[in-house]
Amino acid sequence: MAPISLQSTYKLVSGYEIPVVGFGVYQTPSDVTEKVTRKAIELGYRHVDSAKAYRNEKESAAAIRGSGLDRSKIFYTSKVPSKCMGYEKAKKAIEESIAAADLGYIDLMLIHAPYGGKEDRLGTWRALVEAQKAGHVRSLGVSNFAIQHLEELEEYIKSGAGGQITVGQYEIHPWCPREDIAEWLQKRNVIVEAYSPLVQATRMKEPVLQNLAKKHGKTEAQILIRWSLQKGYVPLPKSVTESRILENSQVFDFTLSDEDMASLKLNTYEPVCWDPVRDCKI
Template sequence: MAPKQTLQSKYKLLSGHEIPVLGYGVYMIPPSSTEKVTLEALKVGFRHVDSAIMYRNEKACGRAIQSSGLDRSEVFLTTKIPPESMGYEDTKRALESSLRTAGQEYFDLILIHAPYGGKEARLGSWRALVEAQKAGKTRSIGVSNYGIHHLEELEEYIQNGGGGEISVGQYELHPWLDHSDIAEWCQSRGLWSKRILRWHMGRDFASRC
């Protein structure tokens, strides 16, 4: 039987850092409400906040963390590079803007939100994330909504010297959207999957594929 999971449960990523099993997602929460509800989430014990540039509420998430009284190291903060910022230079600019907007020195995890823009843009974005990780601007990097052919494209790039490791793959998962093929791919490589269960609005589950 699998051990019981709590808000304090964590998994160790390939990057060596730990990710809380259960995260508070701010997708579709208006920026005007995000700070308040995120602060409440932190008060009840959540330690993982999942945001994105596309959600337009990174600033409110950063404020909630600052207002919580928690040490920054206690909160795992995720953001994502949007489709319109794919490519090396655009991703670098988006990342710097995101840090300023959220008022953070680093993110715990940055994901490529979706595999748009073509191969050159996808790999350029990955290269920018690898550089950001080496510079301490993010602790872990990963992808979201990637199909197997996108994952294999990135895996080949990494194996041929592109650098970095895919620490997290984020996917929407529910009875009407089966990703068993991707789960098997991730499991075979020791990759952790961050699963979005949409009927639990505001909650993200990180689990091993």
């Protein structure tokens, strides 16, 4: 892959640019979110991934506003929560997220999960398209959608509903690769984002990971982030520890070989988070 850095971007099908690594704030307490997000921005991150369900949108956005950088330099994401599916509920949730952020616009809004059934999923998308047309949201996407949900939405969009799926966000790492979904998305030039790319630190003692860390003089976390980057994904590592926030950004000075990547091709499906991809049957 061509040389990249923390400020490198990919082009979304909406025409906007998304930085290749994001700073995640899932489960980050609201009372420390602004501080750690501000530190991440100081260290070079230009992409912040929040959600209404995280209850830290306001604090995440405050860090962006207080960074001293021009608004256009930082990419901010939020999400419509599962409990707000359906046109009316989603419209209200989107308005609340826009107000909480107070950034002028939200770069990316995702449907957080496919729960609620077809009518609610498509109604939620309709609310997102309206927000985009009004200039409040720039790009749209989904999270945790199975292929049947993606195809359902694709058909709806083709029928004239408007909008484009620009991003698909999933728990992705060597122990939960979701290659079928990633292939579906990438064939359509949809950016794949990987949340929990560090497997919530549950796999750091795996021999395959430790061997690669030793080989490259890197940490296990850096190996996992690099794996994600070389797959063409946008990893969203999170931490509240300054040294690890920095460490997670130092992944651009080495390359995993084809053999290294092959060693991380594991015959397993073991997510560490919730799994709407499998659990949502309707």
